[in-house]
Amino acid sequence: DARVTQTPRHKVTEMGQEVTMRCQPILGHNTVFWYRQTMMQGLELLAYFRNRAPLDDSGMPKDRFSAEMPDATLATLKIQPSEPRDSAVYFCASGRMGPNGEQFFGPGTRLTVL
Amino acid sequence: LAKTTQPISMDSYEGQEVNITCSHNNIATNDYITWYQQFPSQGPRFIIQGYKTKVTNEVASLFIPADRKSSTLSLPRVSLSDTAVYYCLVGDMDSSASKIIFGSGTRLSIRP
Numbered sequence: 406d407a408r409v410t411q412t413p414r415h416k417v418t419e420m421g422q423e424v425t426m427r428c429q430p431i432l433g434h435n436t437v438f439w440y441r442q443t444m445m446q447g448l449e450l451l452a453y454f455r456n457r458a459p460l461d462d463s464g465m466p467k468d469r470f471s472a473e474m475p476d477a478t479l480a481t482l483k484i485q486p487s488e489p490r491d492s493a494v495y496f497c498a499s500g501r502m503g504p505n506g507e508q509f510f511g512p513g514t515r516l517t518v519l
Numbered sequence: 520l521a522k523t524t525q526p527i528s529m530d531s532y533e534g535q536e537v538n539i540t541c542s543h544n545n546i547a548t549n550d551y552i553t554w555y556q557q558f559p560s561q562g563p564r565f566i567i568q569g570y571k572t573k574v575t576n577e578v579a580s581l582f583i584p585a586d587r588k589s590s591t592l593s594l595p596r597v598s599l600s601d602t603a604v605y606y607c608l609v610g611d612m613d614s615s616a617s618k619i620i621f622g623s624g625t626r627l628s629i630r631p
Contacts, residue, residue, distance in 0.1 A: 409562075438619075447621060447622065447623055447624070448563070448606070448621035449621075450619045450620075496562045496563075498562065498563075507553075507565045507568065508563075508565065509565070510561075510562025510563050510564065511562055512561065512562060513560075513561075513562055
């Protein structure tokens, strides 16, 4: 039963620290998405990749966030420096098609920035 | 990008059929309609997708009228485990410029 995995599942850090979240997409999926979910804003798309190339990161604050896919088995989302307003659950999802094809979500990383 | 409108919340009872309607008046010719389900502390899970008429799978049916300006997710004989948030999404299957908007979703509560 193939699944998207994310690490860490929980992260508590202090303002100003760097945070790196990792995602392993399902083998064979060529599209990877990063989302952020908060009570106030709901589920927001931050960035997505196809065949490891970034296609759209318009939802991501460019000054502090960065997303990469060093290889087909790893996607990373980095926040530097982190701020309390970044506290949220960050989901990674993968799929075989474009943004509106079926996406398989990971369990999420719950980030708390103090 | 087609905007969607769904009820904020719905209540029902075990064993009932639940229908959640989503409005998408500005749907484009190439847009598909997709529904996701999200349980607390989990990521959303794909339920069903369609383009027109009716689609049925093992968990739900999706009804899309001819004008495609709305769609209805139908959950037959719900149980307590169907309590979740349901999201309706509309978009082009292969648009690199497409921005996915999950919206607020519909919070479905099932009672015994």
